[in-house]
Amino acid sequence: QVQLVESGGGLVQAGGSLRLSCAASERTFSRRTMGWFRRAPGKEREFVAAINWSGGWISYADSVKGRFTISRANAQNMVRLQMNSLKPEDTAVYYCAATRDIATTREAGYDYWGQGTQVTVSS
Numbered sequence: 001q002v003q004l005v006e007s008g009g010g011l012v013q014a015g016g017s018l019r020l021s022c023a024a025s026e027r028t029f030s031r032r033t034m035g036w037f038r039r040a041p042g043k044e045r046e047f048v049a050a051i052n053w054s055g056g057w058i059s060y061a062d063s064v065k066g067r068f069t070i071s072r073a074n075a076q077n078m079v080r081l082q083m084n085s086l087k088p089e090d091t092a093v094y095y096c097a098a099t100r101d102i103a104t105t106r107e108a109g110y111d112y113w114g115q116g117t118q119v120t121v122s123s
Contacts, residue, residue, distance in 0.1 A: 001026075002025060002032075003025035004024055004097070004112055004113065005023050005096075005115065006020060006094065006114045006116060006117040007020070007021050007023070007117060008020040008117060009094060009117030009118045010118075010120070011120045011122065012120070012121055012122070013121070013122050014087060014088055014122065014123045015085060015086065016086050017082070017084045018086065019081070019082050019083070020036070020083065020094055020096075020117060021078055021079075021080050022034070022036075022078065022079045022080070022096030024078070024098070026077060031053040031101065032053060032098045032099055032101070033050055033052045033057075033103040033109075034050065034070075034072055034079040034096065034097070035047070035049065035097045035098070035099075035105070035110055036048040036050070036070060036079075036081045036097070037094070037095045037110075038090075038092035038119075039093050039116075040089070040092040041092075047059075047107070048060070048061050048064055048081070048094070049068055049081060050104070050105055051070045051071070051072055052103040053074070063089075064083075067085045068081060068082065068084070069082040069084075079096060081094070086121045087121060088121045088122070088123050089121075091119060091120050092119060093116040093117065093118055093119075094117055094118075094119055095113055095115075096113070096114040097110035097112060097113045097114070098111070
């Protein structure tokens with residue numbers, strides 16, 4: 001019963017930055033773990049980053065570690081993905097997702113998904 005809407009995607013040159021935001025329809029996120037996944041053209045969807053309710057558990061894919069930062073503002077029902085030093089291989093549709101009650105990096109653990117926002121990195 002959670003609706004998620006991503007925003008902040010767009011076109012950026014290699015080395016640039018973007019900040020993605022995900023807003024939930026609920027007044028609060030409750031205690032859900034929130035994650036970001038992405039799907040590049042012709043490829044399967046892959047895990048990017050996740051954060052639990054308290055922020056005490058955070059996980060990143062090796063491909064984005066050191067460049068991307070996930071954060072959440074529970075009072076605003078929002079999770080963000082700050083993306084720095086973007087590379088052409090980061091080009092993908094980025095999806096916000098929420099678990100019901102567990103912290104995980106597995107797609108199967110996420111029951112709620114946003115519509116996706118396009119990120120295109122040019123060289």
